[in-house]
Amino acid sequence: xxxxxxxxxxxxxxxxxxxxxxxxxxxxxxxxxxxxxxxxxxxxxxxxxxxxxxxxxxxxxxxxxxxxxxxxxxxxxxxxxxxxxxxxxxxxxxxxxxxxxxxxxxxxxxxxxxxxxxxxxxxxxxxxxxxxxxxxxxxxxxxxxxxxx
Amino acid sequence: xxxxxxxxxxxxxxxxxxxxxxxxxxxxxxxxxxxxxxxxxxxxxxxxxxxxxxxxxxxxxxxxxxxxxxxxxxxxxxxxxxxxxxxxxxxxxxxxxxxxxxxxxxxxxxxxxxxxxxxxxxxxxxxxxxxxxxxxxxxxxxxxxxxxx
DNA sequence: CCAAGATGAATGCAAATGCATTGAACGCGG
DNA sequence: CCGCGTTCAATGCATTTGCATTCATCTTGG
Numbered sequence: 001x002x003x004x005x006x007x008x009x010x011x012x013x014x015x016x017x018x019x020x021x022x023x024x025x026x027x028x029x030x031x032x033x034x035x036x037x038x039x040x041x042x043x044x045x046x047x048x049x050x051x052x053x054x055x056x057x058x059x060x061x062x063x064x065x066x067x068x069x070x071x072x073x074x075x076x077x078x079x080x081x082x083x084x085x086x087x088x089x090x091x092x093x094x095x096x097x098x099x100x101x102x103x104x105x106x107x108x109x110x111x112x113x114x115x116x117x118x119x120x121x122x123x124x125x126x127x128x129x130x131x132x133x134x135x136x137x138x139x140x141x142x143x144x145x146x147x148x149x
Numbered sequence: 150x151x152x153x154x155x156x157x158x159x160x161x162x163x164x165x166x167x168x169x170x171x172x173x174x175x176x177x178x179x180x181x182x183x184x185x186x187x188x189x190x191x192x193x194x195x196x197x198x199x200x201x202x203x204x205x206x207x208x209x210x211x212x213x214x215x216x217x218x219x220x221x222x223x224x225x226x227x228x229x230x231x232x233x234x235x236x237x238x239x240x241x242x243x244x245x246x247x248x249x250x251x252x253x254x255x256x257x258x259x260x261x262x263x264x265x266x267x268x269x270x271x272x273x274x275x276x277x278x279x280x281x282x283x284x285x286x287x288x289x290x291x292x293x294x295x296x297x298x
Numbered sequence: 299c300c301a302a303g304a305t306g307a308a309t310g311c312a313a314a315t316g317c318a319t320t321g322a323a324c325g326c327g328g
Numbered sequence: 329c330c331g332c333g334t335t336c337a338a339t340g341c342a343t344t345t346g347c348a349t350t351c352a353t354c355t356t357g358g
Contacts, residue, residue, distance in 0.1 A: 006267060009284040010275035014173075016291025017274070021170035022216045023295055024163075060336065067171045072315060074338055096323045096336045118155060125166070126159035128294055135158040141287045142165025145277055146172055209306060221345060223308055245306045245353045 024124050031120040037113050038083075041066075041076060046085060046110040049102035056101035058091065085109055173273050180269040186262050187232075190215075190225060195234065195259040198251035205250035207240065234258055 006014070029040055044066050049055055057065075063073045077100055080086045085106035091097040102110075129135045155163070178189055193215050198204055206214075212222045226249055229235040234255035240246040251259075278284045 004268060004271060006271040006275040007281060007284060009281060009288050010270060010278065011267075012288035013278070013284050013291060014270045014274050016288050016295050017166075017170055018174060019216065019295035020291040021166055023297075025167060026216065058336085067168065067175065069316065070337070071317080071339080075314080078338095091336095094324075094336075096321095098337080118160075119153060121159060121163045122153060122155040125163050125294070126155040129159065129162070129290070130293075132156060132158060134290060135156060135162050137286060138290045139158050139161035139165050141278075141283060141290075142162060142169040144279075145274070146165050146168035148172075207306080218346065219307070220309080220347080224344080227308095240306095243306075243354075245351095247307080 027124040028117070028120040031123075032113065032116060035116045037116060038109070040117075041068075042080060042085070043110065043113050043117060045076060045080060046102055046106050046113075049086065049100065050107060050110060054101070055107075056089075056099040058094075058097050059100060060097075062100065080106070176273040177266070177269040180272075181262065181265060184265045186265060187258070189266075190217075191229060191234070192259060192262050192266060194225060194229060195251060195255050195262075198235065198249065199256060199259060203250070204256075205238075205248040207243075207246050208249060209246070211249065229255070 025040075032038070032040060032043075045062060048062060048065050049057055052061075059073050059077060060070070062068070062077075063070050066073075068076070077086060077088065081088055081100075083105075085103060087101050087103055089099050089101060091099050126135065129138065174189075181187070181189060181192075194211060197211060197214050198206055201210075208222050208226060209219070211217070211226075212219055215222075217225070226235060226237065230237055230249075232254075234252055236250050236252055237247050238250060240248050275284065278287065
């Protein structure tokens with residue numbers, strides 16, 4: 001699988017990846033919106049924070065984990081902070097940086113989003129896979145692609 | 150695969166889909182840019198036009214095929230037209246609509262983009278799949294997800 | 299034939315993204 | 329311990345996206 005020209009199957013995989021993601025992500029995002037909930041990116045940040053020890057992360061950690069551009073992280077945190085969902089606090093061990101900590105309201109919102117999000121994932125992804133085996137296979141293939149380089 | 154709560158494997162597939170797409174698409178898009186070429190969306194439109202009979206499509210066809218929002222298609226066409234790659238022309242059979250036709254310059258650009266694009270797909274997707282079988286499997290799974298509803 | 303709703307496309311405006319630059323603090327080599 | 333390259337984060341600005349609205353034309357039921 002590493003010659004110069006991609007096989008026809010690789011090209012179909014590429015097209016599928018782009019299209020499937022657009023289709024599924026779009027549908028899920030739309031459901032969140034219809035439920036009056038904030039966009040997925042907010043959920044992603046809140047989940048990463050909640051999973052992290054102490055409920056906090058450095059901005060560049062968020063950037064790495066969510067594959068976002070640095071200025072976008074900066075402003076995403078702005079919005080979350082403005083909404084009272086996270087809090088920036090000084091970082092003793094590095095004067096340039098800071099910690100971003102999830103707040104009580106942040107945890108509450110995440111808890112409220114999850115059922116809607118979960119149902120949307122099931123409806124738009126889970127229900128469209130043939131079998132549990134298909135889900136496993138897909139997850140495994142995609143996981144290897146999601147890894148750094 | 151159609152109960153209410155997604156299995157753990159479905160959730161991993163979801164995460165993988167979002168992350169893999171971000172990683173791979175980002176890398177491919179970056180290569181096009183480094184080569185001084187326009188964004189992928191331009192290529193997509195040009196390819197759809199070139200494949201279509203007569204080298205032209207109605208805007209809403211482009212919208213459907215590429216899963217774009219209507220106003221975005223409208224402005225994407227603006228940019229392409231401005232760059233001389235496509236041409237809008239009146240649509241005899243429907244006075245509201247129009248045809249968007251690829252120009253010579255459009256075909257030339259597409260031809261120039263393809264080798265770079267193809268190599269990027271191979272490097273960032275093809276080369277990271279274990280085998281031809283993996284590519285086939287992935288393509289098949291994603292194709293079913295990319296289909297409408 | 300006409301009115302009323304549906305559909306195709308454009309536009310105004312707010313929000314988000316990408317990109318280059320800036321400013322501050324870190325850490326290493328000398 | 330100092331200077332210099334590097335890293336962390338924010339900001340300004342141009343571009344793109346999202347969303348609601350608008351305008352025009354088409355279609356259909358009466």
